Amino acid sequence: MKTGNPEQLNTEQDYSFQLFSHCHPDAIFKLTADGIITFLNDAASRLFYAPPSGLIGCSYSCAFEEEAGEKIKSLLSDSKKSLLSEECEIILAGGNIFRATLFPIVSGLDNSSFFLNLKDITDMKRAQDHAAWSSMYDKLTGLPNNFLVMKKLKEITENSGTRTAVIKVNIDRFKYINEMFGNRVGDSIISQVGQELRQIVPNPFFVGRFFNDEFVVIVEDLKDPELFYSVAGGLAMQFKRRYIADDQEYEVKVSFGAAIFPDHGIQPDLLLKKSDLALKINKETALSTYNAEKSQAIERRYLLQKELMHALDRREFLLYYQPQYDTRNREITGIEVLLRWNHPTLGIISPAEFIPIAEETGLIIEIGKWSMKEACRQLRSWQESKCPHLNLSMNLSVKQFYQPDLVSMVSSVLEENRIVPDHFELEFTESLSMHNSDSFLKTIKDLKAIKIGLSIDDFGTGYSSLSYLTQLPLDKIKIDRSFVQKMLSSKQDEIVIKSIIGLAENLGLQMIAEGVECEKQAEFLVKHGCYHMQGFHFSRPLPEDQMTQMLNSHYIS
Numbered sequence: 001m002k003t004g005n006p007e008q009l010n011t012e013q014d015y016s017f018q019l020f021s022h023c024h025p026d027a028i029f030k031l032t033a034d035g036i037i038t039f040l041n042d043a044a045s046r047l048f049y050a051p052p053s054g055l056i057g058c059s060y061s062c063a064f065e066e067e068a069g070e071k072i073k074s075l076l077s078d079s080k081k082s083l084l085s086e087e088c089e090i091i092l093a094g095g096n097i098f099r100a101t102l103f104p105i106v107s108g109l110d111n112s113s114f115f116l117n118l119k120d121i122t123d124m125k126r127a128q129d130h131a132a133w134s135s136m137y138d139k140l141t142g143l144p145n146n147f148l149v150m151k152k153l154k155e156i157t158e159n160s161g162t163r164t165a166v167i168k169v170n171i172d173r174f175k176y177i178n179e180m181f182g183n184r185v186g187d188s189i190i191s192q193v194g195q196e197l198r199q200i201v202p203n204p205f206f207v208g209r210f211f212n213d214e215f216v217v218i219v220e221d222l223k224d225p226e227l228f229y230s231v232a233g234g235l236a237m238q239f240k241r242r243y244i245a246d247d248q249e250y251e252v253k254v255s256f257g258a259a260i261f262p263d264h265g266i267q268p269d270l271l272l273k274k275s276d277l278a279l280k281i282n283k284e285t286a287l288s289t290y291n292a293e294k295s296q297a298i299e300r301r302y303l304l305q306k307e308l309m310h311a312l313d314r315r316e317f318l319l320y321y322q323p324q325y326d327t328r329n330r331e332i333t334g335i336e337v338l339l340r341w342n343h344p345t346l347g348i349i350s351p352a353e354f355i356p357i358a359e360e361t362g363l364i365i366e367i368g369k370w371s372m373k374e375a376c377r378q379l380r381s382w383q384e385s386k387c388p389h390l391n392l393s394m395n396l397s398v399k400q401f402y403q404p405d406l407v408s409m410v411s412s413v414l415e416e417n418r419i420v421p422d423h424f425e426l427e428f429t430e431s432l433s434m435h436n437s438d439s440f441l442k443t444i445k446d447l448k449a450i451k452i453g454l455s456i457d458d459f460g461t462g463y464s465s466l467s468y469l470t471q472l473p474l475d476k477i478k479i480d481r482s483f484v485q486k487m488l489s490s491k492q493d494e495i496v497i498k499s500i501i502g503l504a505e506n507l508g509l510q511m512i513a514e515g516v517e518c519e520k521q522a523e524f525l526v527k528h529g530c531y532h533m534q535g536f537h538f539s540r541p542l543p544e545d546q547m548t549q550m551l552n553s554h555y556i557s
Contacts, residue, residue: 031115241254319375380417428456454472
C-alpha cells in the first residue's frame with residue numbers, strides 16, 4: 001500500500017485547518033503551553049479588533065480583560081494537568097457572553113499547545129434567562145407568579161414559626177370587564193393594579209400575581225397585630241379605583257380577604273382557600289379575615305353552583321303546584337308553578353337558595369324553559385281529564401324576562417301543548433316593572449299580543465309609580481305575603497292592603513292575595529273585597545301526583 005509523503009500530508013493538513021478555521025464563526029486561537037498566541041482565525045481578529053499580526057507572539061492576557069484572563073489562565077492550568085478539554089463562561093468588553101473551551105493538542109507525552117475556542121452564547125443565555133424568569137414571574141405585571149407564591153407559602157409553612165397573613169386581592173367583575181371591553185383593556189387594568197400593589201405594599205412584604213385577576217400579599221412576622229391591620233388598611237384605602245386604558249377611564253373595585261398562619265391553617269392550599277373564602281364573604285374594598293361560619297355558607301354556595309350546572313341533565317328538578325282559590329265558592333281556579341331541586345345527597349334545596357345562583361350564572365334561562373315545557377305538558381293533561389278551564393301561572397325572573405326569544409318561546413310551548421293562551425299567565429316582580437325602558441314596554445306588549453295573562457307578583461314591596469302601572473296591559477295584582485301576614489296586627493299593613501284592593505278595583509284588575517295562613521286572614525280579605533287567595537290555609541305546594549288527586553276531588557269552574 002502506498003502512503004504519501006509525511007511532509008506533504010502535514011502541509012495539506014495545515015492548509016485544510018487554516019481554511020476551516022478562517023471560515024468558522026467562532027473565534028479560534030492556538031496557544032503555547034505558556035499562553036503565547038501562535039495563531040488566530042478571522043473571527044478572533046474581528047472580535048478583538050486586531051489583525052492577526054498584532055496578536056501573534058503576544059500572551060493571551062494582552063487580548064483579555066483581567067477577569068476573563070484569569071479564567072483562561074485557570075483553563076490552561078487545568079488542561080495541562082488533565083490533558084482534557086476544559087471550559088468556562090467569560091464576558092468580554094462588549095458585554096457579550098462566550099463559552100471558552102480549551103483543547104490540548106497532545107503530541108506523544110507532551111501537550112505543548114492548545115486550541116482556545118470562543119463561542120458567543122449571549123442570545124442563548126438571554127433566552128435561557130428569559131425562560132427561567134418567565135417560569136417564575138408574571139409577564140404582564142413583572143410580579144412573582146403562582147409558582148413563586150406557592151414556593152413562598154411552602155417556605156413559610158415548613159420553616160417559620162411566626163404568624164403570617166396571606167391576603168388574597170381580587171378585581172371585582174373582571175370577567176365582565178374582559179367580555180365588555182376586550183382583553184387589551186383587561187390586561188391594562190391587571191398591569192396597573194399589579195403596579196399599584198407593589199407601590200402600596202411595604203418593601204419587606206411579598207406581592208405576587210396568583211391567577212388571572214387574583215393577587216397574593218404575604219405579610220410575615222406578625223408579632224404586632226397592628227402591623228397586619230396597617231398593611232391591610234393601606235391596601236383597602238389607597239387603591240385609586242379608576243384606571244385609564246386606551247384613553248378611556250374605567251372604575252374598578254378591588255376586594256381583599258385574609259387568612260392567618262397558623263391560626264387558620266398550616267398548609268399553603270388551606271391558607272389560600274380560606275383567604276379566598278374571606279374575600280368572597282366581603283366583596284367590598286375593605287379587608288375581611290377568615291370566618292368559619294360565614295365560610296361554610298360560601299362553600300355551600302359554590303358547591304350548589306357546581307352541582308346546579310348538572311342538575312337539569314340529571315333530572316333533579318321537580319315542579320310543585322300551589323292551588324289558587326276563589327273563596328266565594330271555594331273552588332280552585334288556578335295553579336301557581338313552583339320549582340324545587342331534589343339533590344341526590346343534599347335533599348330538597350330551597351328555591352330561595354338556588355334561584356339566585358341560577359340567576360347569577362345564567363342557568364335560569366334553560367331551567368326556566370324546562371319548567372315552562374313541563375308545566376304546560378302537565379296542564380294539558382289536567383285540562384284533558386277533569387279541569388278544562390284550569391289556569392296556570394309561572395314567575396319570570398329578570399334574566400328570563402330579557403331573554404331575546406322569550407315571546408317566541410312562550411308561543412311555541414303553548415302551541416306544542418295545545419294550551420289556550422287565556423289559561424296561561426306570567427308573573428313578574430314589581431321591581432322589574434319599574435324598568436321604565438322601551439325594551440321592557442315592548443316585551444310586555446308583545447307578550448300581551450299573544451293573549452296570555454300578565455300579573456305583578458309581590459305587589460306593594462317595590463314602590464312602583466301608580467301612574468306608570470296604568471301604562472301596563474296587566475290582568476292581575478298579587479298582594480305580597482308580607483302584608484297579609486301582618487295586616488291583623490299592623491295598622492300600616494292593614495292600610496296598605498285596603499289601598500291595594502282599592503287600586504286594583506279602580507284599574508279594573510283582578511287581585512289575589514298570597515301567603516294566607518289562617519281563617520281570620522281570609523275573612524279580613526273577603527270583607528274588603530279580595531276573594532282570590534293562595535297559601536297554607538288552603539294548601540301547601542304539592543307534587544304532581546298529589547295535585548292531581550286534589551283536582552280530581554274538586555269541581556273546576
